[in-house]
Structures are given as C-alpha cells and as structure tokens.
Amino acid sequence: MLKPFTGLIALLLLACASVALPQSYEQLYSDYRGSLYQIRLIELSSNSKAGLGSGFQISTDGLIATNYHVVSEAVHHPEKYALKYLSVDGKEGELELLDVDVINDLAILRQKGQPGGDFLRLASKSPSKGETIVSMGNPLDLGMTIVPGTYNGIASGSFYDRIHFSGSINPGMSGGPVINRNGQVVGINVATAGNQISFLVPVNKLVALLLDYKKEASAGNGALELQPIINRQLHQNQQRIIDQVLAADWQLRPLGDALVVGEISASIQCWGNSTDDEDEPITQVAKGCTGQDVVYLSEEFDTGRVEYEFFWLEGDEELRSSRFYAAYEENMSGFFPGNSAGEDDVTNFNCKQQFTRHPRDGSGKANGASDDPAEASEAQKPPKANGNRDPVIARTSYCVRRYKNFPDLYDVFYVSLTVDQEKRALVSHFTLSGFTQESATAFTEKFTSEIQWH
C-alpha cells in the first residue's frame, strides 16, 4: 500500500538533482531492507559466531543467495558448523544449504520455517558502463549498509568473470546484493582490492546456478550431495581454462638469450622487473604471468590457478663462475606452488628431478628438434643471440600432488634451471593448480616446446 506512494516521492526528489540522490538511497534502503539478511556461521560446540556474511532473498519460498566463501566451513564440516540468518528487523532463523558454485563463489540456501515476505528480483541484462549501482551488506557486523558505486564492466586479467565495481566493499558485506536503480540485482559482493576497487559476481552466474539447482531438485533426489557437484564444477573449470590456454596464440618474448612465453590470453597478466644495480655483478631479469583470481575452496585451500615465470641471470665479465652459481642457488631456492593447500586437502608433492638437455634453438620435442635453426629464429631474434650450438643442460624438476577429495585433480609444479653456462642462466617455472593429468600433460608439452634458446 505504501510503496507506490513513497516511490512517487522518490521520483519527485530525484528531479531535484544533488539533494535528491542521497534521498533515493534512503529509499532504496527502506524498500529492500526486508530482503537483506546477515548470514551467520555458528560454531556448534561454542554456539557462537565463527563467521559473518550477507545474503539476500531471491524467491517467495525463502531461497537466499550468498557467497560460497561465507558458508564454505559449513559445506566441509557440517558437524561443526550451522548456518543462521538474521533479518534487518532482528528475526532469526536457521538456514539449509542447497547448492553451491565454487567457481563463481555462490551458494543458495533456504530459510527453514516461515520464509521472509520480501525478495529481490534478478536483472536480466547487465548495466551499462558508468551506471550507478548500489551495494548492500553488513560490513564488520555494524548493521545493514548501502554503498553506491559505478559499474565498470567485467574486470580483465582473470579466468573468472567479475564485475569491476568502484565502491567500497568491506568484510561482512560478502554475499550481499548489488542492485540497479530499478531495484534488480545485477551482482553479488565478493571481493575488494581496497581503495574503492571491488569485485562482484555477475548476476547471470546466480541465474545459472538457480536453474541448475531447480533442474537437479526436480530430478528428485532430495538434498543435493555437494561434493560431486563441486568436483564437477572444478573439472569443467579446468577444462575451460586449458582449452582457452591451448587454443591461444602464445606470444614469445625475448628474455636475455632466450625467447620465453609472454601473455597467452587476456585472462593472464604478466609483470616484469629487473635488478640492474651498478654494484651488483649479477643482473636478474624476471617475468611472471598469472591469472589473477583463484577458486576459493576453504580458508587454506584454493585452486584453479595458472602461473608461470622466467628468470634470466647474467654475471659480469670478471665475476667468477662459482660466485655466480652461489648467488644463483641462493636466489632460486625459494620456489613455491602458487596456491595454498593444507594436509587435509592434498597429498605431498611427488617429485622427479633430473638433468635434462634439449637443443639450444627451438622446441624440446625430439621429433621437432630441427637442426635447421634458421627458420625457427627468423621471426624474433633475441638481442643477445651468440651462435652457441651446444645443447641446453638444465636441472629440471616435475612435481605432482593429488587432491584428496577430488582424486582426478592435481597441482603440478615444474621448474627448470639451466647449468650449462658459466655466468648465465635461464629459469623457467610453472604451476598449475587443480588440473587433470591430461590437461597438465598437454600444457607441459606446449610450455616446454615454446621456450627457445639462442
């Protein structure tokens, strides 16, 4: 009864420009506060809050959407944690976990008992760049807050679609809705990089998850078994990434005497730096590339990362070889996989380490090891090509660890450190996290065959 009336006032106030805008936020708040909830992760043994997030109702029958990372503890340890909601009016109740999408960090829950009266509609088309959208949530348990900001399209440099939102999302707002001026949800709060740079999950991911859930539920198995669902999602995700990476045109870039892999696709961002200190007799040039986001599985376990880096080290003329190698060893002793994982999640790394050799100028493949360097190096010649024809000798390690709960997925770690030159060395390294053996093997083959020496 009240809504059309207040809406009218809002419209009237909107007309009065500067003063009007904050008023309309108030309006948004009072209009949609009924569908906002605080999601509480309750530790059962102490019966106290172990985590907080935000969520919002998306249907009349009490379905609530939030982030997967808000509820992940309850997914992995249902015996230790329960989920509860708290409405803006202070109404409390229990939640039932229905479905999750770990790749897009989404979860669907259902209110047990009497569902709330209000719910938010999901937008069917994405906002236009620069449009003002409003994020809602409960930052730091301070109470429901709304934060206006602008929509800046999908952020680049990641394998995972995230809306780049200019506005401050703070801890506790995770899982809250971001609505457009019509009050439709366009995204879900998920992460922040500080200074008004925040990221949202596009709402179409939630729509897809909802459809998927309804399909599964109507197939009629009652409560969904989440582990196989997560497993399937991780599989599809790694396949999507590896397809994208292998299909791309790998750009080679010079690094010292070598040609190494640069940016493979727009989802991977590269950085570089070099130490060229006059006092330091060793020059080190580094180049690293990685997909920006990871798939969050639990507080100490993330996956879905592709990362590779290269280092070129070169010593001064008068530097002794042993001193060069001592520094080389020291600089290269700290290699770690790019993702974090605990003892419950993965096995120990299973490693093979060997001295390897491959032809200096071109692919590491034996059949393709063309003795004709001319055609390979015609296009891009590194600046310091020196006509050396001896094979490259490197200390190469290949390590694999298996996911205990997803036995077809592995983390793969590769590092190859050359040892055949007196005062020069090339290090190539990659880690893949959460890939199948086939994907990892295909990537390895492509990766090692691309690097060229001159």
Place this chain on the structure above:
Amino acid sequence: MALIIEEINRAHRVGARYRMDGERATIGRCYDNAVMVEDPHADAVHAEVVRDEDGCYVLRDLDSLNGMRLMRNFRDKSVKPTNIREHQIESGDEVQIGKSRLRFIDTEMSVPPAIPLHSAETVFDRLATPLVATVLCALVAGLSLWLAYLGSTGEFEWTGAVEVLTDAVIGLLIYAAAWAFIGKVVKHESHFLAHLSIAASAALIYAAWQWFVSLLNFNFTLHQVLPLLNILALAILIPVMLWCAAYLALNVAPHWRLVASILLPWSFLGFAAAVEIGRMGEFTGAPEVSKELKSKDFLWRQPEPLDEFLASTPALFDIAIEESKGKKEKSAKRATSDSDPDIQGE
C-alpha cells in the same frame, strides 16, 4: 721389607715419598720428623709409625690438635672414612693429617705392568708444534674466507673478511683454551697447541665433507638424506675429537674414555637424527627437490633429453590416497547433522 709413605695431592699425584726402614718414624711439621708435611693444620710432631713385634706397622696419633682420619684404601673398597687414634696400617691406606694426605704402601706390593704409550701420542706430539698449529689455523681461516667470498657476489669488504676470520679462529682458540684449562686443572698439562691443531683439523675435515656432500646432492639429489649424512659425519668426527681431548686433558681409564666419548655425542646426535627422520613423512606445502646448483663442470651425470624426462612424468600422477578418515567421518557427520535440528527443536 719396608714401608713407603707418600704425600699425595688432591689430584692423587705423589708430591713426596719417604722410605721407612727402621722401627719407628714420626710424622709432623717440624724438621726433626722422618716424614715432613708442609701443612699448618698438622702438629709439629703429629703422629708416629711403629713396627711391632709381628712386623706390622701401627700408626699412632701423638695427641695432635686436629687428629687423623682414615680416608680410604685404594686396594680395598670396603674401608670407609673414620677418625683414628691408633691404626694398624694396611698397604694402600690413605690417611689425612691436618689437610694433607699420606698414603702407606708396603714395598712388597706388586705394581701393574707398564702401559704402552698410545699410538696417538706421536700424532699429538707432531700436531702440538707451533708450526703445525699455525698452519692448520691459517688453513681454516683461509678456507672460511674463500667460502665467504664465493658465497657472496658483492664487493668483498675488509670488515666482512675480518669478521669471518675472527669468527673462525676465535672459535678454535676458545675450544683449545677450554680444554687446556681443564687439562691444567686435572692433569697439570695444558696441551694447548695439540687441542688447537685437533680442532682445526676437524673443522677442515668437516668443511671438506660438506663440499663433497653438496657435490653428491647436486649430482644425485640427496636433499632428503642430507641432514642425516651430516649427522653421520658428526657422529664420527665429534667422538674422535672428544676422545683426543679426554686423552690429553682428563684422568679417565681408557675404556671409560672410549665409552664416554662415543655415547655422549651419539645420544645428542641420535636425538637430532630421530627428529630428522620423524620430519620426513610430514606434510609440506613446498615441493621437495634438491636446490643445489653448480656449473656443469661439476656434473658427473649424463643429462637425459627433455622429452624423455617429460615422457616419464605421467608415472608421478599415480599417488595413492590413503582411505581418508575424512570420508568416514563425513558420512557419520551427515547422520548427526540430520538429527541435530530435532534435538535443537526440542
């Protein structure tokens, strides 16, 4: 037959020796006595020894101020310390007069056969010359300087060099001084140069061992057993050092010296080894590969073609996952979580 009266010091070394051939001898501080003791707590004529008609010797207190005390008999362990006024002397008795100690020995007592000089003695003699000790210390200093130089790439500052030198040499000097002091106290022999040479040799041997092991690690990927190999080297080196030090500085029976110099370090090293072995099966987030890097001049192995290496990697993916407790727990959890709401509802 006669009686030998020995004055012994606290290290059980004989200070003076008297031979009693007659029927009676007196013991005391004044110069008239057959046995003179340099001790303010002894009376001028403190006691007498008299040979009785059976040929036995009797020690008798001559009403002295501080009396006498039988401390022990080094041949008969059943003798307990007691105060005495008159005492029939057994060969081997040790008696305290004032603060001095006298030992009575029958001339007919047999002595143990001569102990052969230990073969190490000649080694120690050779090591204990100033030239050898200086050369060995200089070698240690030079080596640590050389390693410090190789381990850094920047300009090698003289202050850094001095620091390395003092660290290396002062360590050796402290070790040698400590044992020399102990030896001086216990045996009145310091053997400073011998201790110094031994410490320097041990340092050189250990450095050589470490270099050799790093070569092995580079060529054969020994990083997992590397700590154990180092413990093994120490398990040989430290007992040898300790044995030498004990030989030079302590009055310990040969078998005890051997047992102590082996067991003491082994118990500590065994503990370290147990910790190391216990750590092997533990979960680590980082891949365990050897990080040793040297130039190919030190490479003894034939490198294999990269594609052959990569072709062998699929075997790495075959990792057994122990039937995780997690899964069983999880099914149990499910049951409990189903019943939980009911409990809470009530």
